[in-house]
Amino acid sequence: MKIKVLLADDEKEFVNALAQRLELRDLSVTTVYSGEGAIEMAEKIDFGVIVLDVLMPEITGIDALKKIKKAKPNTPVIMLTGEATVENAIQGMKLGAFDFLMKPADTELLVGKITQAYTLKYEHEERIRQAEIENIINTRGW
Amino acid sequence: MENRNDKTAFFGKVTASVTHEMQNVLAIIKENSGLMEDFLLINQTGDLSDIEEKLGKCIKTIKKQAYRGVDLTSGLNGFVHTTDNARMSVNILDLVKKLISITERIFRQKNVNISIIESEKPYSVIIDPLFFQMVSFLCIECLVESFEADGAAAIDIRLSNNQAAIEFLYADSILKYEDYKEKIIHNAQWLKITDLCRQANFKAEISPGGFGILIIFE
Numbered sequence: 001m002k003i004k005v006l007l008a009d010d011e012k013e014f015v016n017a018l019a020q021r022l023e024l025r026d027l028s029v030t031t032v033y034s035g036e037g038a039i040e041m042a043e044k045i046d047f048g049v050i051v052l053d054v055l056m057p058e059i060t061g062i063d064a065l066k067k068i069k070k071a072k073p074n075t076p077v078i079m080l081t082g083e084a085t086v087e088n089a090i091q092g093m094k095l096g097a098f099d100f101l102m103k104p105a106d107t108e109l110l111v112g113k114i115t116q117a118y119t120l121k122y123e124h125e126e127r128i129r130q131a132e133i134e135n136i137i138n139t140r141g142w
Numbered sequence: 143m144e145n146r147n148d149k150t151a152f153f154g155k156v157t158a159s160v161t162h163e164m165q166n167v168l169a170i171i172k173e174n175s176g177l178m179e180d181f182l183l184i185n186q187t188g189d190l191s192d193i194e195e196k197l198g199k200c201i202k203t204i205k206k207q208a209y210r211g212v213d214l215t216s217g218l219n220g221f222v223h224t225t226d227n228a229r230m231s232v233n234i235l236d237l238v239k240k241l242i243s244i245t246e247r248i249f250r251q252k253n254v255n256i257s258i259i260e261s262e263k264p265y266s267v268i269i270d271p272l273f274f275q276m277v278s279f280l281c282i283e284c285l286v287e288s289f290e291a292d293g294a295a296a297i298d299i300r301l302s303n304n305q306a307a308i309e310f311l312y313a314d315s316i317l318k319y320e321d322y323k324e325k326i327i328h329n330a331q332w333l334k335i336t337d338l339c340r341q342a343n344f345k346a347e348i349s350p351g352g353f354g355i356l357i358i359f360e
Contacts, residue, residue, distance in 0.1 A: 011166045013203050017173035024180050055162065057251050082165030083158075104169035107176055 002028040003118045004045070008038035008064065009053035009080065018107075025111050035059030042068045047075055048118040051110070053103070054081040054088050062091060069096045074124065076117035080105060148334065152276050156241075159248045160218045167211040174200040174207075217244040224271040231266045232274065234308055234359075238299055241275050249297075254286050259300035267306060267359045273342040274357075277335055281310040281346075281355045284331035288312075288322070289353070302356065311354035322353050 005027050009015045012033055019029040030045070032038050035056045042050060050068060054061040065077055076098035081088055089100040098117045101110060136142075178200045185193050220240055239258050249256055282297055289295055289312055296313040317325070326332050326348055335355070339346040345358040 011170060013207070014166060014170045014173055017170065017177050017200070017203070021173060021177050021180055024184070055251065058253050060251075082162045082169070103165055104172040107173075 002026055003048040003114060005029045005114060006032065006038060006041055006045070006047045006050045008032045008035065008041075008051070008056070008061070010034060010056045011053070014103075021107050022111065022114075025107075027111070027114065035061060035064035038064045039067045039071075042075065043071050046072070048121065049098075049114045050075055050077045051114070052077055052079055054079055054083065054092070062088065062095065065092060065095050065097055074121060076121050078110070078113055078117060148276065148338075149272070152279060155248065155279075156221060156245055157218065160214050160244050163247050164211060164214055167207045167214065170207045171204050171211075174203045214244065221275075224275060228270055229268055230271060231268050232271050233264055233266045234274075235261055235264050235299075235301055237271060237274065238278050238308065241278055242299070245279065249282060249286060252286055252290075253294045254282075255294075255296045256282065257296065257298050259298055261301040264301065265306065269344070269359065270342050273338060274344070277338050277342070277344060277346070277357055278308075278310070280331045280335045280338070281357065284326065284329050284335060284355065285310060285312045285353070287331065288325040288329055289317070302358075305358060307356050307358040309349055309352075309354050309356050311349060311352055313353075317353070319351070319353070323348055326355070 005022060007015055007019055007022070007029055008031075009018075010033050015031045015033060019031045022029045030041060030047070032041050035052075036059050038050065038052060038061075039059065041047075052061040052064055052068075056064070061079060061081075065079065068075065068077060073096070077096070079089070079092045079097045079100045080103050081100065082103045092100055098120075099113050101113065178197055181190060181193060181196050181200075184190055190196065217240060221244055224237070235258065242256050242258060246256055278299075285297055286295065298311045298313060300309055300311065301307070302309055332346075335346045338344075339357065343360050345360060347356045347358065348354075349356050
């Protein structure tokens with residue numbers, strides 16, 4: 001099954017080209033062009049990984065990260081930034097971002113990070129499911 | 143006014159904005175050239191019937207971004223060269239136009255759209271171009287901060303018809319004019335504007351009857 005990725009950046013031509021490249025690498029990509037759009041989409045659909053640009057008009061990537069983490073705490077978020085400062089990266093990591101990549105990011109590196117983030121999410125959810133099953137078995141004495 | 147600090151801060155804001163935008167330009171070029179590589183690789187097995195159309199789209203985007211990059215770097219180059227002369231004859235509207243072209247991203251991030259109203263009689267004045275650009279930038283920042291609660295906003299910049307002055311005008315607000323005046327007077331940027339104007343022989347006034355700031359050249 002393909003990993004479902006949400007890609008959010010206000011630079012449409014960047015998003016569209018990167019989305020096509022990720023699709024060619026077997027990922028299923030949904031694109032949005034604003035922080036607001038990212039929040040709405042993340043609340044509606046269960047994505048495997050979300051990739052967010054830091055600087056977007058109105059709702060920034062950092063603000064979107066906060067809201068997404070509140071609504072979907074287990075969904076890993078990778079931040080992309082054109083700023084060479086560490087402040088945003090530190091803030092993002094504190095807010096629970098999976099990783100921070102400088103724009104333009106190496107595509108194979110990004111795909112690697114997406115796969116790694118999704119694998120960790122999947123394993124975490126698997127462990128929760130396993131614990132739930134064991135709990136049911138134990139409580140029912142099977 | 144701590145001139146050195148303010149000048150440094152102003153240069154920092156402008157260059158950070160332009161270089162950030164350049165990063166975006168390069169990111170688009172990088173992804174589109176990468177996409178072309180991807181298409182060519184897939185096409186080695188002869189699977190892409192519309193390869194010419196796909197490559198054509200990428201080339202068109204790259205070309206567009208190259209021009210955007212050229213505009214940004216020449217804008218930035220022009221900006222840094224305004225420090226070459228302490229006083230010179232400047233076409234006011236032209237200089238503001240150039241400043242806005244490299245800083246509009248800063249205000250777009252805050253959902254503010256800036257328009258420059260063309261004048262029938264543009265004129266030049268002898269001023270310190272850097273001081274004037276700093277004052278212009280601060281006027282916009284001051285209006286944006288004062289009207290932040292309004293959400294999406296528009297600021298018009300136009301030459302005054304009856305005196306040697308330029309006006310930064312906030313298009314519309316839910317505020318009353320008296321409340322607007324109070325807000326501006328208590329804004330930290332207003333103090334900087336009036337201080338800079340005093341040093342540069344300009345005069346800053348709150349627009350009479352409109353949500354704006356008037357910079358008068360003495």
